[in-house]
Amino acid sequence: MIKQKFSLHTHNNAFGIFDGKSSPEDMVRKAEELGLETLGISNHFIWHPNMQRAHDMFFVDYNKALDVFKRNIEIIKELRAKSKINILAGFEVDFFPSVEWRKGFERMLKELEYDYLIGSTHFMRTADESYLCNIYHMNELPQGTTFEQIDEYMKGYWENTIEAIKSGYFDFMAHLDYCTIFNLCTSEKWNEYKWRVIEALDKNHQAYELNTSGYRRIERPHPDYWMIEELNKRNVPILISDDAHVAEHLCNGFDKAESYLESINYTNRWTFNK
Ligand SMILES: [Zn+2]
Numbered sequence: 001m002i003k004q005k006f007s008l009h010t011h012n013n014a015f016g017i018f019d020g021k022s023s024p025e026d027m028v029r030k031a032e033e034l035g036l037e038t039l040g041i042s043n044h045f046i047w048h049p050n051m052q053r054a055h056d057m058f059f060v061d062y063n064k065a066l067d068v069f070k071r072n073i074e075i076i077k078e079l080r081a082k083s084k085i086n087i088l089a090g091f092e093v094d095f096f097p098s099v100e101w102r103k104g105f106e107r108m109l110k111e112l113e114y115d116y117l118i119g120s121t122h123f124m125r126t127a128d129e130s131y132l133c134n135i136y137h138m139n140e141l142p143q144g145t146t147f148e149q150i151d152e153y154m155k156g157y158w159e160n161t162i163e164a165i166k167s168g169y170f171d172f173m174a175h176l177d178y179c180t181i182f183n184l185c186t187s188e189k190w191n192e193y194k195w196r197v198i199e200a201l202d203k204n205h206q207a208y209e210l211n212t213s214g215y216r217r218i219e220r221p222h223p224d225y226w227m228i229e230e231l232n233k234r235n236v237p238i239l240i241s242d243d244a245h246v247a248e249h250l251c252n253g254f255d256k257a258e259s260y261l262e263s264i265n266y267t268n269r270w271t272f273n274k
């Protein structure tokens, strides 16, 4: 029996653009089978005027991005009309601190009928945002990129997360230490940034997820246990997410996550209420 009756961080393959492997319909069917009361669909919101295009769902062009995001919501509305459970429209947003990005983002939000926003970081970048690289596509870094440069770019990763928390745009933050799956920022020198993330979450009363996809890849959730335990001491609200990209991964690891949260007496659980 699944205790948390919702899953809000999920992906699908709408339009063959987004990076899920299952169709939106299959995701809903699986959520119904599992007995969830609410399924949130949160395909990626990745737009930046300086984006080096490496994937269909990374948008440089403002209008093209807005068009796809709008059509994504139309699909969700159709599913909502047909489904027995609540279907919510969300986005997993890659936040950037520059004024230019924020302006575009706010302008898009006015035109999108979303229910909630997840703040997320998948990019490393230069300080001025002139160069961005998705961590997943690190192999596309220009030849000759040095370790020192990668360290500089990773500072941009953490600044994105910290500034996203401070921005107040987001209902909750996703996989805070996502980069560690790629063996980035695993050494102690990065703890300074992880502590800043903890302090920003605390200060801004910002909810965050325990992301169970880590169990599949690095045998622990995101963020790492010690961060969750520090955040518990500060009573920061938490929810459990699967970050499912295929229907079979919906609610994966939820039982394990529940037992862990119970074992550390983490009681401040975030729920969607709007
Ligand atoms: Zn993500």
Ligand SMILES: [Zn+2]
Pocket: 009, 010, 011, 092, 243
């Ligand atoms: Zn995700």
